[in-house]
Amino acid sequence: MTLFTKICGVAFIVFSTSAYGYVLSRDLKSRHLELLELKKIMFLLKGEIGYGLTPVFEAMGNIALRVSKPFSGILESFAKREKETKECSFADMWEQEFGQGLSSSHLSVAEKERLMGLGSSIGLNDYKTQQTAIEAYMQELENSIAELEKCLPAKTRLYRSLGVMLGVVITIIIV
């Protein structure tokens, strides 16, 4: 094996592990951004329901224009279902739309489950109960965000350094 090949191999290993570390840290940041976006959606939904008494599909359509992907797409698709003949509960529709739309999201399994659960509290209640349900969910979101923010800088650095370090360790073992 020539020296040139060895150098190329080492560079490839270090680059790959570093890239993996970078991807992990970026996923963590994306999860943080998605949680913040969800909080914004809930804030807007609370306003639409509580102050405007806007029907839920119309509210979804309005909010879709003010948030980023993937949520804008999910809410837009939700709003389009207003015209269809109703054949399932709101909770089922919520689960279908968010389940499909968030298939490639960075949210944790627990966070996705909590979001799915919110669907069963929307639709059949008076606005005060509706707002209370949204507020309770927002509180959970805030806890998740606070928890994540506490460890986000450290974890981001850790993932990146570990990526590089792993590459170096593998190189030493191989060489």
Add this chain to the structure above:
Amino acid sequence: MYEQINVFDYLSLRLREIFKIWEAQGDIREIRLRAERPLLVYTDNGENQVQVEGRAVVVTRKDIKETLEYISNYSMYAYEEEIKKGFITMQGGNRVGLCGRVVYEGDKIRTIRNISAINIRIAHQIVGCSDGIMEKLYDNGGTDIFNTLVVSAPCCGKTTLLRDIVRNISDGFMGHPGMTVGVADERSEIAACNMGVPQNNVGMRTDVLDGCPKSQGMMMLIRCMSPRVVAVDEIGSEEDVRAIKYAVNCGSRIIATVHATSIEELYRKPALKSLLENKIFGRIVLLGSREKTGKAVGIYDGEGRKI
């Protein structure tokens, strides 16, 4: 614009399946859902108990919950003001009466919870029912309209006739120009608004103030929308009379309805005395009894003379 809505599409899936085999769906006037009680349907021929394979169909709480979800478009909170009055107006103008546990806040009704009974009344506006009397309501060579009072006993077609008069005035009738009409629709019976949009055909120049008390609504309409004609259902209080005088003084014409079985009974009503003595109404339309629902049995001028 006035889209025909299939009311059965708003029932729970189970009940929808049952109605698929129901003959003469068009004859249905009312569907009554009561939790743990048989499903009842009212047609022109009276009450029918819905049966499948000889057994009465019993409505479940799940049926009611599901039906409510569909009727409210998954947004019960958006109908809160209507629920406080005990009904929801569906798309298509169908009226859904609700019963359950009433929740109070202070001395006012906040909402109805645990809804256990739904009464779906299928809208039946009769377009053209006022055509026979319209010519007699026009004044000044057809460019103006008389202040008109429609009089009948309850359930004899006053509101149906009023709605059609509004439509004719608004769209213009047989070459007469259309006029701007303001409707103060306190109980959503004239225009049957759903989310503010009239579900009944009340004409192209009609503005509807939905759910607002009549007397306040008439004044608001005059100040905000400057209607040529103001329409209002079931007048009777002193406030209503004051608002009518205000509207007439502002130059608007009034089309109103009132409960009375005869002209004599109408003139005996104390609240309307000042309006009738001052001959505010140029036309009084008396409707027939239940056997002659919606048919005018007499049209009178402001003096009470039959014309």
